[in-house]
Amino acid sequence: MNLVLPLDNGSTLNISVRTSSRAKRLRLVSSIKGVVAVAPENYNPDSLQEFVQSKKDWIAKTSDYYSGLRQRAGHAESEQVIYYLGKKFEFKIIKDRTDFATVSESLNLITFHVPDRRSYKVQIQWWYRxxxxxxxxxxxxxxxxxxxxxxxxxxxxxxxxxxxxxxxxxxxxxxxxxxxxxxxxxxxxxxxxxxxxxxxxxxxxxxxxxxxxxxxxxxxxxxxxxxxxxxxxxxx
Ligand SMILES: [Zn+2]
Structure with missing residues (x-):
């Protein structure tokens, strides 16, 4: 679920809403990927709306900060990129019998061959390690x-x-x-x-x-x- 928050400068901001069985109260999490509202499973949508409104200034500030960081690093929001030796590479996940990775400087691409696509993050972690x-x-x-x-x-x-x-x-x-x-x-x-x-x-x-x-x-x-x-x- 998404919540659209109108900001004072006339723009709007998308906040994704995630429910969690462990969440006891409403909270906001901000990262390079955007702002997420984490809510208990039985949350009240009206109080969520109110909560987000009350944090509007903080949300505007943190979004500004992260969009600045994204620009400085030349990083768009939805790109599938990883850094290797200071350079940005696109990466591809290919299902294979064994796991290995190939780095192509000319294609600017790292290909991870993994036996199980679902655990590709673990494979990338091992590769980095x-x-x-x-x-x-x-x-x-x-x-x-x-x-x-x-x-x-x-x-x-x-x-x-x-x-x-x-x-x-x-x-x-x-x-x-x-x-x-x-x-x-x-x-x-x-x-x-x-x-x-x-x-x-x-x-x-x-x-x-x-x-x-x-x-x-x-x-x-x-x-x-x-x-x-x-x-x-x-x-x-
Ligand atoms: Zn130190």
Whole structure:
């Protein structure tokens, strides 16, 4: 079900309504894909209308924010795209006996062959995990040597809201979606985490170390901030 909300600037906004048996009360969820109203199964349509009206300002603001992000990342709403090494690729899902993926730079297309179409997201996740593991396994020892900083071990994890982390035991975790970023941005993330071995906080001293090994770190940081919502850490 959809709800059409007239905005003060004369435009209208579509809000999709989703019911959930777990929802206790009405709430709104905003993401790069739009605004969704989540309602308990026995919700009253009038109070939903009222609720949405009362949140009109917030809805207008959040929609503006996400449409800005979509534009900056050059991302249309309904495109089937994924990022790989900083480039946008279209992707296709093909049913096959085994799972594998082919990347065509010339067609700008990644084809995922999957035994079961319904679980294609899991396959994409595994694919990202393998790509990220390969890159980190190559770059981490190299950058660790250059920076002369020793880590304990690393793992590739599914993390919803962070790109990487460093523990007190010097164990480094990297988000499995990191292979979506350009190579120099991945290097920045590795340098950032290695620098945490020396300085745990984000003080001036910390950023000085990062800058020494990545003079362009500010633009790499911005790339991640701009693209995190479109790469869809939450979606996969
Ligand atoms: Zn940090």
């Amino acid at each position: 393998r790509q990220t593991a390969q890159i980190i396994a190559a770059r981490l020892p190299e950058l660790s040597r250059q920076m002369n900083l020793q880590y304990n071990k690393f793992s590739i994890k599914k993390q919803k809201s962070r790109w990487a982390s460093c523990s007190k035991k010097k164990n480094l975790n990297f988000n499995l979606l990191l292979a979506a970023a350009p190579a120099d941005v991945i290097d920045y993330v590795v340098i950032h985490e290695l620098a945490h071995i020396l300085v745990m906080d984000h003080s001036k001293r910390f950023w000085k170390i990062v800058e020494t090994f990545d003079p362009d770190f500010k633009s790499h940081k911005t790339w991640l901030e701009d693209h995190s919502p479109v790469i869809g850490i939450e979606d996969l």
